[in-house]
Amino acid sequence: MGKVKLPLKRGFGKTDRRDDWWKGPTAMAAYLGFMIIYATWRGFMESDFLFFSDFGASSCENWDSAKSFKDVSECQTMSIEQGSHVLSPLYSPLIFPQSSWIPIELWWMSPAMFILVFPAGFRGTCYYYRKAYYRAFFQQPTGCAVSKPWNEYSGERGILVVQNLHRMFMYIALIYLPILTYDFWLSINFHDSTGDYFGVSVGSLILLLNLILLSGYTFGCHAFRHVVGGGSNDWTGSTISRFKYKMWKFSTKLNERHKDWALISLFWVMFADFYIWICQDFGFTDFVLIGGL
Ligand code: FES
Known part of the structure; x- marks a missing residue:
């Protein structure tokens, strides 16, 4: 059977819809565009590359010759060093480009890259x-029942089969959660020549909230939900199946608000980095609320 064309108005953005359908994709384009520019800027800031070498650690x-934070802690903007160590999530886990296992051609890169x-x-x-940026940036589609500028949508074919790697990226994202937990742990451990002390600063609370938001985003991932609950037709027969059922219910609960976890956690990663940047570059104090030195 041949294709049946819907009776849509033709011409970019033309539609019979009367609602403000364009507001969502426009706001998303502005939000994601800003986040991408900020992360790129910060990713380059600590590099030894063109004019970026005037900023940050480089x-x-x-x-x-730097091999650790301590070597460059006076002038880097990756972390706050005020008795404890509050590392920006954009630079975690910290990998110095001078590490011996990194090829010499990559020495100009920043740890974030x-x-x-x-x-x-x-x-x-x-x-x-995918839904958000296909609409916001590529007009695929522009909106439901809204005419778009390009050809008919032809699915995630060609180069877009790369999207199938999502499950692999999810496995890697799971590794980041214990790493970010360790970063939080470092942020509440204060040291000086007299010993080690527990403390909580504004920076450590920001890292804790970052960890919670990224956990909510990762455990509510569709691929994670499928890993823990997919292919099961027995929820009660064994301890493992009952555990899987609990995990699946937990993931489903988070998945219902996956959009919110996705957008808020993205904002908070950038905000955490921004807080650390301004504390380091503009001389603000990371206030210690409990304990500390
Ligand atoms: S993070 Fe996996 S679907 Fe969004």
Whole structure:
């Protein structure tokens, strides 16, 4: 049977719809566009590359030989060092380009460039984000029952089969959660020459909330929900199946608000990084609320 064309008005953005259908995709384009620009800027900031080498760690005299935070902690914007260690999530886990296992041609890169590819891949292939950016940036579609500028939608074929990697990115994203937990742990451990002390600063609370939001986003992932509950036709017969059922219910609950977890967690990652950046670059204090030195 041949294709049946719907009686749509023709011409970009033409439609019989009377609601403000364009508001959602426009707001999403602005939001995602801003986040992508900010993350790219910050990803380059600590690199030893063109004019970026005037900023951040690479402007340090000992950048070329730096192997750890301490070597560049005076001038880096990746973390706050005020007795404890509050690391920006954009740079976690911290991989210095000077590490011996990294090829010499990559020494100009910033630590963020080594690891941002995985969170970016996870979000870029996320089922929710795909819907959002296909509409916001590529007009595929422009909106339901709204005429679009390009050819008919032909599905996720060709280069877009790469979206099938989402489950792999999800497995990697799961590894980030214990790493971010460790970062939070470091942020509440204060040290000086007299010993180790527990403390909670504004920065550590920001990292904790970041961990909670990213956990909500990751455990509500459609692929995670399928891993824990897919292919099961027995929820009660064994301890494992009862555990799987509980996990599936938990993931389903989070999945119902996956859009919210996706958008708010993205904002909070950037905000956490922004807070650490301004504390380091503009001399603000990360207030210690409990304990500390
Ligand atoms: S579907 Fe959104 S993170 Fe997996």
